[in-house]
Amino acid sequence: MRILLVNPPNCGRSIPEERYGITSLKQIFRGEPLALETLAGNLVEHVVQILDLKVDPEGLQHHLASFNPDLVGFTAMTCEANTVIKLAREVRQSCVAHIVVGGTHASTDPEFFNTEEIDWIVIGLGKQSLLELVNALEAGDDIAIPGVAHSSKGQKPLSWLPRKFNYDDLVNSAAPRYDLVADYRSQYTLESLGLKMGLVSSALGCPYDCNFCCIYPLTGGRYLTADIETVIRDIKTLEQTPVIRLVDANSFGNPAHAWKLADAIETAEIEKQYLADVRSDMVVRHPQLLKRWKEIGLRAVVIGFEEIDDSSLSQMNKENNAATNREAIAILHQIGLTIVGDFIISPDYTEQQFDRLNDFVTAQAIDLPMHTVLTPLPGTRLHQQLQHQIKIHDLDYYTLTNAVLPTRLNEELFYQRYASLLHQGHSNAKV
Ligand code: B12
Ligand code: SF4
Structure with a gap:
């Protein structure tokens, strides 16, 4: 075909x-x-x-x-x-x-x-x-x-046989066809550094179930790690790209696998820089793993801090807390890893909450804060909970930078505060 x-x-x-x-x-x-x-x-x-x-x-x-x-x-x-x-x-x-x-x-x-x-x-x-x-x-x-x-072309509701995702669905032996985008590759850069960036997957899915997150259905909640050799193969294939973004929703979620991968990267004498999305509780539990990854090229970690107080984190079912977030930040600063911090701004935010978040990001010296707006994505539990409050249903606006729920502040003021938070974060950025 x-x-x-x-x-x-x-x-x-x-x-x-x-x-x-x-x-x-x-x-x-x-x-x-x-x-x-x-x-x-x-x-x-x-x-x-x-x-x-x-x-x-x-x-x-x-x-x-x-x-x-x-x-x-x-x-x-x-x-x-x-x-x-x-x-x-x-x-x-x-x-x-x-x-x-x-x-x-x-x-x-x-x-x-x-x-x-x-x-x-x-x-x-x-x-x-x-x-x-x-x-x-x-x-x-x-x-x-x-x-x-x-598709029934809308004539009747969909029905399908569920798939129990497992390692067969990773089909590790079949390498990604990186060659098929050769003509576009010069466009795939990490803007802040002006460096070419390639994407590699070392794990799929996530065992957590944060209420706003859409990762769960991709693997039915399973966390599947790719064979070490296949990750090495993929990194090596991207020979012209000095920066590798591990696109895993939750990198190093299996610390033993992450140690083996670090060792394999060293043994293969690969010299590249890496970006990975990790959870703060993993950083606190396994600081040595982060140090090890720094030795073999880890440059920055993206962490979903999401919110700065325990009650909001618990409402999100983040299974994490603010003290652990602060401890992880301290460890990462000590190791010398760049922290890209994801924060979720609720449309319910008051001016004081914007101020508090800004103060937190500055005080904790988050190198590159990334702020999105809390969005009930279809298919998530957050969507089930809030569907009756949604005022914008047009999915074109579900970019995580629009308030599709009513804002507590006057809407224009909400976006002004949001824009100034982003502006401040980016002008202080150290990446
Ligand atoms: C890499 C990435 C990007 C890249 C590249 C994506 C691209 N298509 O060009 C870029 C930088 C462009 C990007 C942009 C954005 N992204 Co993005 N991105 C990711 C990321 C980190 C990894 C995706 C990935 O490559 N995974 C590895 C591959 C192998 O897995 P996969 O994508 O799940 O694909 C498997 C299945 O889904 C399925 N599948 C996928 N496509 C298809 C197609 C067919 C035909 C079939 C049969 C199967 C199939 O089979 C694949 C193999 O098993 C995910 C988070 C994550 N970890 O999943 C977010 C994610 C997908 N992005 C997200 C978002 C929100 C965005 C942005 C809106 C920016 C933002 N605010 O974060 C923009 C939108 C761009 C736009 N259109 O304007 C959200 C999506 C939420 C949602 N429900 O829409 C995610 C989940 C992150 C998050 N914050 O929650 N993104
Ligand atoms: S937000 Fe992160 S930790 Fe939570 S379910 Fe999604 S990928 Fe997992």
């Missing part, structure tokens, strides 16, 4: 820009579409192309005409879901390809894609599911693949 895998363009809309002319909250994000490279790696018997519309926003028609695909697969986060439906409509009008969607939004809210434009929806990890789907479509078999739903 001829398969075109499509990364949607940078999209999403910005209330602060549209209503108040505050442009600084809208950001352009680029990074290689690792999900698509990963899927392509397991489709060895097929001819695959990747189209990254974040780099080449006008490229769809040209690719459809020149490649003439039998199947077009889209990946989509929530803020990309509307755009993917529009793109799928374009594909439908231009060719007879099967249209498949997978990724975060398909996994958390599959019913959203039960529309005329979509034929198949892949829920959760897709490497093995997509291969099974492609082979069944090619063979003309009846299709009943766990983790894959057939």
Whole structure:
């Protein structure tokens, strides 16, 4: 089969820009579409192309005409879901390809894609599911693949066989097709350092279940670590990229695996810098592991501190507390690792809460604070809890930089305070 895998363009809309002319909250994000490279790696018997519309926003028609695909697969986060439906409509009008969607939004809210434009929806990890789907479509078999739903074009609710994700779904032996984005690679940079950055996955899923987080359905709550050799293989393949972002939702979640990986990186004499997302309680429990990773190139850690008081953390089911966050910050400063701190601003924030957060970030010397707005993403428990309060349902605004819930402060003031928090954080940034 001829398969075109499509990364949607940078999209999403910005209330602060549209209503108040505050442009600084809208950001352009680029990074290689690792999900698509990963899927392509397991489709060895097929001819695959990747189209990254974040780099080449006008490229769809040209690719459809020149490649003439039998199947077009889209990946989509929530803020990309509307755009993917529009793109799928374009594909439908231009060719007879099967249209498949997978990724975060398909996994958390599959019913959203039960529309005329979509034929198949892949829920959760897709490497093995997509291969099974492609082979069944090619063979003309009846299709009943766990983790894959057939769109009824909105005629009836979706039904599908659940998939129990396990190591077979990682298909470690099939390497990501990093080569398929060679033409785009110069665009995948870490802006703050102007360095080329490559993405590598060393673990998928997360055993925690924070109420705002959409990671759980990707693996059904399981934490799956990739074979050490495959992680080394992938890092080595990205030979031209000095910076590697481990894209795991929860890196080093299995400390024994993380130690082995550090040793393997050293043995392989790989000299690169790494960024990883870690939990603060892991830092406190395993400071030596962080020191070890610093020795082999870890430069920065991204930590979801989320909130600065225990009651908010407990409401989020973060299974962590403010004292541990502060202890982790102290340890990371001592080791000399850059701290990228994720904080979630509730639309309920008062001016005093903005002040307190700003004071915390300054006092704790968070090197690069990243602030998002608490967003009830479809498919999360937060969404179930707050769905009746949501005032903006258009998913284009689910970029985590818009308040889709009512703000306690006057809305313009809320965004001014948010913008100034980000501005202050970024002007003091030390990365
Ligand atoms: C790398 C990354 C990016 C990169 C690259 C993504 C890309 N497509 O270009 C960049 C920097 C561009 C990016 C941008 C953004 N991101 Co981002 N990103 C990630 C990150 C860290 C890793 C994703 C990844 O590569 N994982 C590894 C791959 C192998 O796993 P996977 O993506 O889950 O793919 C598997 C399955 O989902 C499935 N699958 C995926 N796609 C498809 C397609 C088909 C056809 C099939 C069959 C299966 C399938 O199969 C894959 C293999 O098993 C995740 C967090 C995380 N750890 O998951 C956030 C995450 C996906 N991003 C998120 C967000 C919110 C954003 C932004 C809005 C920015 C922001 N405020 O954080 C922007 C949006 C850009 C835009 N359109 O405007 C959220 C999404 C929440 C949601 N429900 O939408 C996440 C979950 C992080 C979070 N904060 O919670 N992101
Ligand atoms: S926010 Fe982090 S720790 Fe919580 S469930 Fe999501 S990935 Fe896991």
